Amino acid sequence: MVRSFVLGFIRIHILYHATEKPFYGSWMMKELENHGYELSPGTLYPILNDLEESGYLESCERVVEGKKRKYYRATEEGKRKLEELRPKVRELVNEVLEGESD
Template identity: 50%
Template sequence: MIDREFFLGFVKIHILYHASKEPIFGVGIIEELSRHGYYLSPGTLYPTLHRLAEDGYLKQDSKLVARKVRKYYTITDSGLEVLKKARDKISELVDEVPDDCNSNPIHL
C-alpha cells in the first residue's frame, strides 16, 4: 500500500519547483503532476497549496479569468531555500537507491 503522506512530500517539491518557474494554479498543476505520474484530486491539492502558502513557501495572488477568480501561486524566498535543500537531499538519495526499483503511477 502506498503511504499518502510519504508521496505528498514529493508532490510538494514538484509544486515548489513549478512555482519557481512560473505562477501556477490548481487545475494546471494537477495536469502537470499527472505527467509525472501523480494523480491528485482537488481535495488533496488545494489543501496542500494552502498549507504551503500558510507556511510561507508560496505566495498567493488572485486574478479574474473568464469572470472567475483564479488563485495563482508563486514561490517565495523561503520556498526557494527549501527547494534547494530538497534538491541536495534528493541527489544524495538517488545515489543510494538501486536502479532496479519499479516505477508505477501514484494515485493520492
C-alpha cells in the same frame, strides 16, 4: 503508508514549479497527472494552503479570459527551501537508483 511517501514527492514537485513560474490549482493538477499522480482537488488544495501558510508559497487572484484564478508562486523562503532540498533529493535519487543496479 505509500501515500505519505508520495505526498512528500508531490510537495517538492509543487515547490519546484512554483519557483519556475506562477501556476493555478487546476494547472498543477494536470501537471501532476502528467507525472502519473492522480490527485483530487480535496488533496491538492490543502497542500497548497499548507505551503502558503508555512510561508513557502504566496498567492494572488488574477482574472484571465474572464475567469478569476488564484495563482501561486514561491516566496524567497520557498526558493531557499528548494535550494536546501535539492542536494538531498540528488543524494536520495543517486542512492536509491544505484542500489537498484546492484
